[in-house]
Amino acid sequence: MHGILFAFGALISWGLGDFFIQRSSRAIGIWKALFFIGISGIVAIFPFIIGEIGDLFASPRNLGILSLAGTVVLFTALFEFESLRRGKLAIVEPVLGFELPVTIGLSTLIWGETLSLPQLILSFVTFVGILLVVTTHHAHLHYRKRMKFEKGVILAGIGAIGMGLFNFLVGVGSQETSPLLTVWFTNLLFTAVCFAYLARKGSLGELVRDAKKNPLPVFGVCFFDNIAWISFATATTLIPIAVATTISESYIVLTVLLGLFVNKEKIAWHQYFGIAVTIASIIFLSAISE
Numbered sequence: 001m002h003g004i005l006f007a008f009g010a011l012i013s014w015g016l017g018d019f020f021i022q023r024s025s026r027a028i029g030i031w032k033a034l035f036f037i038g039i040s041g042i043v044a045i046f047p048f049i050i051g052e053i054g055d056l057f058a059s060p061r062n063l064g065i066l067s068l069a070g071t072v073v074l075f076t077a078l079f080e081f082e083s084l085r086r087g088k089l090a091i092v093e094p095v096l097g098f099e100l101p102v103t104i105g106l107s108t109l110i111w112g113e114t115l116s117l118p119q120l121i122l123s124f125v126t127f128v129g130i131l132l133v134v135t136t137h138h139a140h141l142h143y144r145k146r147m148k149f150e151k152g153v154i155l156a157g158i159g160a161i162g163m164g165l166f167n168f169l170v171g172v173g174s175q176e177t178s179p180l181l182t183v184w185f186t187n188l189l190f191t192a193v194c195f196a197y198l199a200r201k202g203s204l205g206e207l208v209r210d211a212k213k214n215p216l217p218v219f220g221v222c223f224f225d226n227i228a229w230i231s232f233a234t235a236t237t238l239i240p241i242a243v244a245t246t247i248s249e250s251y252i253v254l255t256v257l258l259g260l261f262v263n264k265e266k267i268a269w270h271q272y273f274g275i276a277v278t279i280a281s282i283i284f285l286s287a288i289s290e
Contacts (some may be wrong), residue, residue, distance in 0.1 A: 003234075003237075003238030003243075005136055006231045006234045006235035006240070006244075007231070007232070007235040007248045007260070008248070008249070009228075009235075009249075009253035010210060010231040010232040010244075010248035011247065011249075011251045011254070012045065012251070012254065013224045013225070013231060013251075013254045014181075014228040014248060015222045015252075015254025015258070016254070016255075016258075016273040017220075017225040018084060018230050018251070019078075019220075019255055019262075020224060021033065021260045022084040022089060023080055023216075023217040023221075025081045025084060025085040026085055027214040028210040031197055031198055031203075032044070032063060032194075032210055034074075034077055034080060034194050034208060035198060036079075036211070036218050036221065037225050037226065038187040038190055038191030039187075039191055040222035041183060041187040041229075042188055045103075045187075046225075049178070050117070051099040053181075056177060056181060056185065059178075061178050062176050065169060065176060066173050066177070066181075066182060066185045066186060067184075067185075068169060068188045069182070069188030070186040070187075072166045072169060072188035073164055073166045073186055073190055074194075075161075075162060076163050076165075076231045077227075079155045079156075079162065080096065080156065080159035080163060082152070083159055086155070087153065087156065088150065088151075088152075088267065089255055089260075089263060090259040090260050090266060090275060091267060091271065092156045094129065094130055094274065095130055095133065095153055095156040095157055095277040096160050096163065096170075097130070097160070097249055097278060097282055098127070098141065098161075098164075099164035100126065100164070100246060100249045100285070101122070101123040101127070102164025102165065102167075102168075102169040103168050103242065104163055104245065105246040106165065107242040107245075108167075108242065109145075110172075111168070113240045113242045115179075118283045119286050122282075125277065126278055126282060129276075129278030129279075129281060130274065130278055131143070132271065132274025133182050133271050167234040167245050170229070170233050170236065171233075171241035171244065172241070173185075174234070174236050177235060178237075179237060180230065180233075181238075182224070183229045183233055187253075232245075232248055235247075235248070248265065250282055250286055251278075253279050253283070256275055256279070258275060
């Protein structure tokens with residue numbers, strides 16, 4: 001039961017977190033948004049994991065897992081943040097939802113978790129829904145036509161694959177070490193890279209000004225993104241990675257609604273249908289996995 005609750009905590013936090021990722025990325029830029037997320041997580045979590053750091057460096061295997069996770073999340077976040085900055089929430093989010101079958105596939109093939117036939121079918125239905133969502137006009141779905149993609153869709157697709165891998169690595173790392181240590185260490189790695197990039201561009205002096213000028217987007221993205229990953233990482237230690245991912249992945253419902261009703265985004269009728277198919281299949285997949 002506790003694992004399910006943590007997964008739902010990740011669902012709500014990711015939904016709000018992606019909304020603020022779009023706002024903060026457009027307001028201050030991707031690298032600065034990433035830096036704020038990372039540094040806030042490092043500072044907030046450090047007092048709780050200080051005693052575990054020595055054990056991590058004493059285990060080359062676990063250090064390797066978390067180092068790979070930190071590397072993957074940096075490159076993945078760059079693609080995902082850029083897709084959210086360029087595209088519509090209602091379009092980009094269902095594409096990012098494709099991380100679900102990626103994570104389940106890795107958890108099944110590598111980590112030995114089981115995947116039932118209904119889960120496979122619903123994963124395929126999710127893909128069909130995504131195909132409807134990413135095309136700007138239903139005529140482009142014809143196989144003779146060259147498909148025209150919405151802005152941010154290709155970036156979101158790459159981000160979804162990377163995030164599926166990161167979900168898996170966070171689950172494995174959390175099971176092998178601890179959820180807080182996993183989130184803290186991955187934050188440490190990508191924040192160091194962001195710091196070096198911003199220093200090279202001479203942008204470090206702008207951080208305080210940007211935070212003061214955009215307090216709500218910066219606070220929102222820092223708070224909700226870190227809470228989401230802590231909740232997800234904790235859930236994977238209590239229930240299987242695949243189950244935690246399927247439940248938390250329903251955050252797409254919340255983010256799409258925010259895009260449509262708060263941002264007043266406009267999409268075509270077949271894209272509404274695609275969103276409905278994608279969301280419904282993910283919800284059903286979450287239900288049968290529970």
